[in-house]
Amino acid sequence: MSESKPRALPQSIDETVTLLNEADYVADRSLATVVFLSLKMQRPLFLEGEAGVGKTEIAKVLAQSLGRRLIRLQCYEGLDVSSAVYEWNYAGQMIEIRMEEAAGVADRDVMEHNVFSEKYLIRRPVLEALTGTPGAAPVFLIDELDRTDEAFEAFLLEILSDYQVTVPELGTIRAEEPPIVIITTNRTREIHDALKRRCLYHWVDYPDAERELEIVRRKVPQANSRLSEEVVAYIQKLRGMELFKVPGVAESIDWASALAELDKVALDPETVSDTLGVLLKYQDDIARLREGESVRILNEVKADLAAAG
């Protein structure tokens, strides 16, 4: 699985499931289907879902298990072409001009050609992503697209439909093989339909108890099975409550490892109360649980698990 040896793409949904599974990503069938289609049809994969359900992880796992380079573009408000696509090395260009003047180059075209050459081009993620060779196209992760503004979204539309970028001073740069594009959004704003239409859409939901237990077991092997079961059951119950922000899978993993670090073998009310900050990130939610709901849920969890044997 070294980065230098790109692996072939999976040829069926089953192979995709296995691929993700081998890399310790416990995916359900729906996700595997859409990942497979996206690889096969060379269409961007658009993943939407709450924070901490493993959207970004998919890109990392794909890059790792397919042996591809992972190029990540973290979006933020005001992201522009010079930090997303390319930038010229101005200092270098200035020196080039002075040197050429000193050398007595008079031809303006030659000078322009030298100044705006690849040598002074600083490649940013988008341009990097278009440099894949056949069979080894990189995984291009466009993370948290909802954080940027519509202007960038519109620009992305152009890239994703043709997989090419035009640098006015240099010409058009086209990908030999389109990158494997994965777009994630937390839905802090709606992404325009036009962009979504070019992608395969998938809503990444919270996993069910069984799958979440599998995830916790794999990611936190140091937690014993009873603790993992209780953690997962507790969090599943929390998700049923009307909290401002319910914990995601990332929180489950964090909590399980926190408890394992504390050498706990089972949940008890005091520990839960002390470590709630790992799970819930809003004071209102924490206060509500500390007021007694936590104990009630814990009792329910213990009773359920006892009943299940």
Added chain:
Amino acid sequence: MMAGNGVEDHAAVADPEGRIADNIVYFARALRKAGLRVGPAAVTDAIQAVLVAGIGTREDFYWTLHSVLITRHEDHAVFDEAFRLFWRSRDLIEKMLAMLSPLAPAPLQKEKPRAGETRAGQALQSPNREERRQEMEPELEMDARLTLSSREVLRGKDFAQMTAQELAEARKAISSLIMPHDLVTTRRYRPDPKGRRVDPRAMMRFGLRTGGDLILPRYKSPRRVHPPLVVLADISGSMSQYTRVFLHFLHALTESRRRVTSFVFGTRLTNLTRQLRHRDPDEALAECAAAVQDWSGGTRIGEAIGTFNRLWSRRVLGQGAVVLLITDGLERDNVEALAQEMERLHKSCRRLIWLNPLLRFEGFEPRARGMRAMLPHVDELRPVHSLDALSDLCEALSAAPRSRARPPAAPEGLGKRLPA
């Protein structure tokens, strides 16, 4: 079967034995009738995707179609229901199409046991006037929900159409509207000779025009744009006389600036953003009338804001959104919950402006308990003395903020952050 290379197998679509392509086309048509946005390109994609994935299990087939035909999480329930009905057996297609057709909804609506179907049914109601009345007759399923609260009254509403003069006045009023604190500095730049930052890229480009002999400084300054605006308007009984003005206001606002999200609430919260995007104000209002079920009913401000906080705030309050809350603040239910939800709302947005039409009475004091609970959590309280036309609303919003004579004003935007 049809596995293999998708593109070559495209020919197989025309194969009379390969009925699946036809069925996908029918299915897409059914989805479209259910109000989903499924374009012709999506149908081709769907067929191709099915060919690529091969028809294995029912589940694989389901998710294959889902990934191509669905682009919004909200549409999942409708898709799920449509898929269940459509692919159960062949003769159900006709039935399904009949059910999805707005012409004959009555007999089939009775056998509706599932959650997805309600939405499918509702989405299908065409915005025609006659049918709107039909929709407002309580259906079987609605009855069950009504029992949750005796106070909730579902009512339809008819708005008088807009006259040409009204329309012109509305446009004029909106164009003169200056929202308070309405420009935010972005991290994008535009060329500006008076700017304070050097623009090296432009310098280099212009410098080369003279062959690099002369590289003159060029400047840029940050671009300023309108922040997203979220409007929460109260349409309960006590506010009903203003509703038409609100909706016209919202429509004109949606038309004139980017990123406006509109919600109305009485006893439940309804998102009207998509409906209001209709160019024609009368059509937009008709669509709104059809979408909202609790016109002029009771008020549950706290609950409505709570729902907004939970389901929408993270989705629409990003990037420094300003919230405009239009309500009289007459809360009848739980006042403590209202205070809590207001606090949460206030903390989630850049600025919370409360527009209150009750203040038209001279010497009005915010005595009602609900109002007192809300006041500490708003940045600005804007009174509207008379609210007969849209221009009154715009005037109230454009006016300079009042001096601090009013009781407990909140500190301005202290320690406010967006939720992650």
